[in-house]
Amino acid sequence: MKRRTSVAIALAAVLSFAAAGVTVGGAPLELTFEKSLAGAGVWEGTVGGDETGTIETYLAAVNEAGSVWYVTFDWTVEIDGGDRIIAEVEGIINLRTGRVVMNGEVLDGYLVGSRIHVEAQLDLTDMSSEGTMLITP
DSSP: OHHHHHHHHHHHHHHHHHTTTOOTTOOOEEEEEEEEEEETTEEEEEEEESSOEEEEEEEEEEEEETTEEEEEEEEEEEETTSOEEEEEEEEEEETTTOEEEEEEEEEEETTTTOEEEEEEEEOTTTOOEEEEEEEEO
């Protein structure tokens, strides 16, 4: 009986990962973004996708390891209509390819407590970037 319970729990966990966009709290919010360097460690731009608005990101921490930087960013997304998403994301920037992958959490505002996954491409000539942000309640 114990083995069946363990198998059932393991199967439930696998199925929950396989269904990664279907959550109890609602469907994920998918936003696209384009942002440009606005000052030292600050990027500003626009968001689109499931919602529209503006975005500001601040480089909070960086640990340089050759061509890969481990970074932490504070994000503020102002959604048209008044909602605000305040989040912290951390991950890597590959300075050879410009590839950015980060994960984090909504700390305040709309969808507080939700997980965030970011994938972006950094233009290494002007430090602008564009990508997607998946927010899963």
